[in-house]
Amino acid sequence: SIMQCAPTFGSAALALIYLCLSAFGCVAQPSGQRSGDPTPNDRCVSILPSDARSAIETAYPGYRLPHLSDSVKEDIDWDISIGGTGCLLVTSGKFDSDQSIDYATVVRSKNKDEDVIIIAARNASNRWMVERLDSWIEGERRLFVRRLEPGSYGRETGGTDQGEGGAEGGTYTASVDGVELGVLESVSWGCFFDGSKWIKVLLAD
Numbered sequence: 001s002i003m004q005c006a007p008t009f010g011s012a013a014l015a016l017i018y019l020c021l022s023a024f025g026c027v028a029q030p031s032g033q034r035s036g037d038p039t040p041n042d043r044c045v046s047i048l049p050s051d052a053r054s055a056i057e058t059a060y061p062g063y064r065l066p067h068l069s070d071s072v073k074e075d076i077d078w079d080i081s082i083g084g085t086g087c088l089l090v091t092s093g094k095f096d097s098d099q100s101i102d103y104a105t106v107v108r109s110k111n112k113d114e115d116v117i118i119i120a121a122r123n124a125s126n127r128w129m130v131e132r133l134d135s136w137i138e139g140e141r142r143l144f145v146r147r148l149e150p151g152s153y154g155r156e157t158g159g160t161d162q163g164e165g166g167a168e169g170g171t172y173t174a175s176v177d178g179v180e181l182g183v184l185e186s187v188s189w190g191c192f193f194d195g196s197k198w199i200k201v202l203l204a205d
Contacts, residue, residue, distance in 0.1 A: 043087050044068050044089050044090050048121075052103055052121045053065060055128035056105070062109060063108060064109075068087055071089065071144075075142060089144070090104070091147045093177030096122055100122075100124075101123060102120065103120070105118075106143055106145060115137060120191070120193070133181060143183055144182060144183070144184055145179055145180065148174070148177060152172070153190045171201065172192060172201045174190075176193065186204075187202075187204060189203055
């Protein structure tokens with residue numbers, strides 16, 4: 001049994017496979033447009049191409065792009081110590097089959113700072129497809145996204161979610177890169193694009 005993807009991070013511990021429908025929160029934007037983000041030199045913002053930034057801002061005008069300062073200093077320092085950029089809120093990979101570089105990131109409400117949306121921006125035929133992966137109310141500023149290599153992900157829980165009619169947990173085998181999203185030292189999920197929709201599996205709780 002498969003469910004549509006609409007959970008928040010507070011609904012963790014359910015080893016279910018969710019469908020993140022591309023039609024939900026999806027906007028196509030031509031490549032080549034310039035971003036209106038006022039802080040293009042921020043370490044997180046600068047990872048995103050300018051036309052991808054523009055597409056994201058068009059899709060979510062009430063939200064802003066991530067800033068390095070959205071993460072706590074200890075997590076930034078840890079990421080740098082293992083060879084990262086220090087930005088935990090943007091990642092890139094080949095999330096679909098066309099071999100172009102795609103991105104996943106976190107956008108934050110301009111009016112309610114703890115309100116965040118995790119999105120993917122796929123460069124599909126020279127158009128950015130901006131797709132919502134998840135949303136939640138962030139408290140401790142320990143959210144992250146990172147690339148997952150192709151492979152099998154997820155695990156059985158031996159139980160069934162009775163609350164929303166879910167089914168026993170399962171695994172998913174991805175032939176392309178995926179996006180891991182979650183909270184450091186806590187819960188995480190993997191999201192994988194299967195060609196028509198995003199599939200989400202629980203990785204850790």
